[in-house]
Amino acid sequence: MGKPARRIKEPEFNYLSKQAVLTKLKRSTRSIQGEGLLKYLRKNGFLEVPLEEVHDRLSKIRRSLSQLILLERNGGG
Amino acid sequence: MKFFYFDTTALVKHYHLELGSRAVDDLINHPGHVVVLGEPSVADLYSLLNRRVETGEITRDDYFTAMVTFEAEVAQNRFQFLEVDAATLKNIRVLILRHNRLGVQQGLHLALSMEMLTLKPTVVSTDPALLLACEAEGLKVMNPEQEYS
Numbered sequence: 001m002g003k004p005a006r007r008i009k010e011p012e013f014n015y016l017s018k019q020a021v022l023t024k025l026k027r028s029t030r031s032i033q034g035e036g037l038l039k040y041l042r043k044n045g046f047l048e049v050p051l052e053e054v055h056d057r058l059s060k061i062r063r064s065l066s067q068l069i070l071l072e073r074n075g076g077g
Numbered sequence: 078m079k080f081f082y083f084d085t086t087a088l089v090k091h092y093h094l095e096l097g098s099r100a101v102d103d104l105i106n107h108p109g110h111v112v113v114l115g116e117p118s119v120a121d122l123y124s125l126l127n128r129r130v131e132t133g134e135i136t137r138d139d140y141f142t143a144m145v146t147f148e149a150e151v152a153q154n155r156f157q158f159l160e161v162d163a164a165t166l167k168n169i170r171v172l173i174l175r176h177n178r179l180g181v182q183q184g185l186h187l188a189l190s191m192e193m194l195t196l197k198p199t200v201v202s203t204d205p206a207l208l209l210a211c212e213a214e215g216l217k218v219m220n221p222e223q224e225y226s
Binding site: 010011012013014015016017018021022024025027028029031032033036037038041042044046047048049051053054055057058059060061062064065066067068069070073074 | 139
């Protein structure tokens with residue numbers, strides 16, 4: 001007869017205090033902005049456009065991008 | 078201030094018009110809202126649209142124009158971000174142990190949104206598995222595809 005299944009105590013999630021989250025948000029945002037590709041893209045001749053133009057350009061994608069992401073997450077992409 | 082955590086399935090609706098885009102834009106444009114993205118969503122967006130170039134659905138010019146517009150919005154503080162650090166990586170593993178059906182991406186978004194729990198965020202996504210796990214963890218959720226429908 002095998003050993004009975006051991007009861008395993010779940011490891012705990014490390015929650016952050018309100019102040020710690022706000023500090024992390026500020027630090028992360030500054031870091032992502034500091035490492036952005038905006039300058040690189042502008043330098044290569046690409047300029048930001050109104051969202052309507054982005055919508056128009058991406059309207060050639062007929063499928064829902066949300067659904068494509070879900071397919072990939074579920075291993076079907 | 079009300080905090081909203083967007084996963085990539087919600088973020089893409091800001092740039093590509095599809096079911097739920099209006100709900101997503103209403104959240105982003107509301108002056109009292111803070112929209113938070115997980116750091117990996119940036120690369121996720123780049124990769125998703127780059128593959129549309131590969132499949133011939135959009136041109137490289139369309140792709141770069143969308144990306145420079147996204148980068149400009151990041152620079153203009155349209156979004157706030159949460160980075161993945163060692164504590165987040167541990168939390169992802171804890172959550173995957175707790176929720177059998179969670180994949181890595183879902184675990185990552187759940188861990189980052191749970192780090193914000195004290196700010197009472199609403200998680201915005203169209204991913205049923207992620208939304209279910211968020212609810213089980215006590216987070217408020219919103220599926221933009223089910224708003225205004």
